[in-house]
Amino acid sequence: MTPRIDWNDLLVRYHSGELDALATARVEQELQQSAELRQQLESIKDIDQFLQRQGKLTQPPKNFIDRVMYGISLPVRSSALSPKMGLILLTSILALTVVGIICLTNGFFDSYSIPLNVYVQSLYFEKLPSPDFNFPFPSKWIVTTFLISNMAIGFVLLDRTILKPYFQRRAEAAISE
Amino acid sequence: MLRPSAVITKEEEFALIDRVLAGQTEAYARLVDSYKSFAFTIALKVLENRPEAEEAAQDAFVRAFHYLKKFNREARFSTWLYRITFNTAISAKRKNKMRMDSIENKIIVHEGAAEDALERNDKHVYIAQAMEKLNEMDKLSIQLYYLQEFSLEEVAEMMGQPSNTIKVRVHRARLRLAEELTKILKSEVVNL
Incomplete structure (x- = not known):
């Protein structure tokens, strides 16, 4: 019995460029034949695009530096009793x-x-x-x-x-x- | 956008640290300015709540200042700072779990994310939904990996885990997202 191919896993690896030449050629051949796989690859590309958009930096408030500098000027908190x-x-x-x-x-x-x-x-x-x-x-x-x-x-x-x-x-x- | 490593060199970083250690506290403001966006974004990814992320990022900078003497200069200051930020945010998240979650703030974050995604692409709403189903550490790994394209090694250093573990986490998260998205899209087709 041949092992079942995990196409999701293969496509994720294919999209990340982690597959060797032989596996890449095989995936590309399958992609030409299967609309479902092409759709799956599209989803993987969408996920990548989504994560890249999510990966943008968020700016802290304008007074952030002042607040940090105020924080470091405060004495380190310690217990009332030693x-x-x-x-x-x-x-x-x-x-x-x-x-x-x-x-x-x-x-x-x-x-x-x-x-x-x-x-x-x-x-x-x-x-x-x-x-x-x-x-x-x-x-x-x-x-x-x-x-x-x-x-x-x-x-x-x-x-x-x-x-x-x-x-x-x-x-x-x-x-x- | 240029990464802080391109804005401030390792030598500049160390020179600033020397000045801070010599008592010129104001030199620390330059370090804060260089890394504030990264530290804040890391805290925001962990806490998913803006006010809490602000507090955690500030706390991380204050801790880093107090522990600056202990900083061994084998790594970059930024790497060390991001690790402190990540740990501070995780610690804050654990503390907050003891309290009731601020529903109001959570709604703001999710609404914002959903609206943002809707404007771009309906599929992104589904991906955002699928993200919520990920294991917390896998989700953070993939988010930090995509944060201005940190390397696996940088994410591993930040999260205090081996880079192979992070590699597995990132791959697993991508896979899970793809599976979830396929499931969601199939159910949408059935509903139509």
Whole structure:
């Protein structure tokens, strides 16, 4: 079985002058015999013409040079916090979080409540029997919330002061390579 | 139209770069003037949106200025600049994909292209339609190859790909366009 000829491919190569003399002669012979192939070649020529027209340069606005010159006069944008400062803050946050987690796991905040009765009793009810004014202060939950917010702030710091500037520098370097 | 390489020689280019590096920032304006149309057109081909292309081309010139010290003079400044422009535009395109596309600007570009083509030849409208069906990189390869007839090597350098890959892309794009056009024309004949 003879392989099917991809005439589109052959015609594109023919039009670009990529075929050898033998193949060129064969294509020209086929072109003389087939109106369909001639039409296909016309389309290829039209595409070439279209692309050449599309290949014209487009002019930027008149103030383009001024805008570029203004752009280069501006200081290079940098992060508000330096990576060094970010690292220091991040270490402090991490240390605080670790201490908080240790205290929490050891039950340090489990029994805490505000002893309102002591204050009230000493001022006004010295001779009365001690009322049970213990206000159950949810210190465990407050510390947990504080630790979660700390970790969130730590993540933002890591992103803004270390990761983002690092990847930005890498991207800038890749673009200018 | 003369290509910038004919307007400004390699020696002139390097002399201007030396002046810029010596602190004469205003010498950079001459480089911008020589290559602004090419840089802008490359960005426009990638972004298909005029305001975004303006921004990307400007950004590319500003980046090139800041990285001028790193420019090794083995290649032409223009080649290096076009690569920065191409990368900046591709990067902007990726960022813009995260946002909603500006429908208004897209319509302006397409309407303009369609009207332009209609004035010249109805067939060109179909070719423009077929272009939209091409793979993005194949489309850019063929557009840049035809942009004032850049060589395959120049397009390859700009796109950061081997010249053989670009050769395949350009050939594939031509082939696909021819196939699409044949299909469209056949369906038009059937509809008539």
